[in-house]
Amino acid sequence: MLRQALNIPNLLSLLRLAGVPVFLWLLLGPREDGWALALLVFSALTDWLDGKLARWLNQMSRLGQLLDPAADRLYIAATLVAFLVRGIxxxxxxxxxxxxxxxxxxxxxxxxxxxxxxxxxxxxxxxxxxxxxxxxxxxxxxxxxxxxxxxxxxxxxxxxxxxxxxxxxxxxxxxxxxxxxxxxxxxxxxx
Incomplete structure (x- = not known):
């Protein structure tokens, strides 16, 4: 069960989730927009890649079905809040x-x-x-x-x-x- 949960697509989703606080800090702390942009692009690429890999490697799981949209929603919410605070x-x-x-x-x-x-x-x-x-x-x-x-x-x-x-x-x-x-x-x- 744990082995099925720790597959490549799920690890990519967890990596995306871990990037959210870093993204917020980059935008709201030092205002490093270039690095925040790079992290946002990386997040979008891994979002696409985790779905492709899950289907290609036949590593679809219930955890992945929960993690992927949760990461998407968290990035969207975090981005909206940061953009609102920054006046973007x-x-x-x-x-x-x-x-x-x-x-x-x-x-x-x-x-x-x-x-x-x-x-x-x-x-x-x-x-x-x-x-x-x-x-x-x-x-x-x-x-x-x-x-x-x-x-x-x-x-x-x-x-x-x-x-x-x-x-x-x-x-x-x-x-x-x-x-x-x-x-x-x-x-x-x-x-």
Whole structure:
């Protein structure tokens, strides 16, 4: 059991989780945006790689199914908070995304209370995470008055807008899945 849990994809997810406090420190402590950007890109690459390796090496596990989205959500939440504190994004961008996380968290509690596992990750959820993982490094690149910042700015804003819409849509899909599951369980007669 432990051997199955300590596979390469899960170790990559644990490495991503360990990078979150370092990422926050880089952004909020010494404001080393270059290193924070590198860590964010590394996180996105290992996010992609752990899924590919899990399928390729046939090392999919329940722990991996929990770790991967947890790492994604933690990076997204940490990035949003750090960007808000630094003034990189306004509160009205952060608030709906944080609210989405709280709503999804409530859905998970409701599902567990009714004996359900968390719903499968939807394509919209994967796409939202993918787009936001592009938006965040681009938003970091927009800091300052350099030519790189000027070029990155429209792309950063476009990816941020599209990622936010997809992220909220995927949250709505989780709510719909939760309601359907709970209603279906309520209609099923107990024998």
């Amino acid at each position: 994004v306004p509160w009205w961008v952060v608030a709906p995304l944080v609210l989405r996380e709280l709503v999804v968290g409530v859905c998970l509690v409701v599902l567990r209370r009714h004996g359900f596992l968390p719903p499968d990750v939807t394509y919209a959820g994967k796409a939202a995470t993918f787009v936001l993982m592009y938006a965040f490094p681009l938003l970091l690149l927009t800091q300052g008055g350099s030519a790189v910042a000027a070029v990155a700015r429209p792309f950063a804003y476009a990816f941020t807008a599209w990622g936010c819409v997809l992220y909220l849509w995927s949250g709505a899909l989780y709510v719909i899945q939760t309601i359907s599951a709970v209603r279906g369980a309520a209609r099923t007669p107990v024998m």
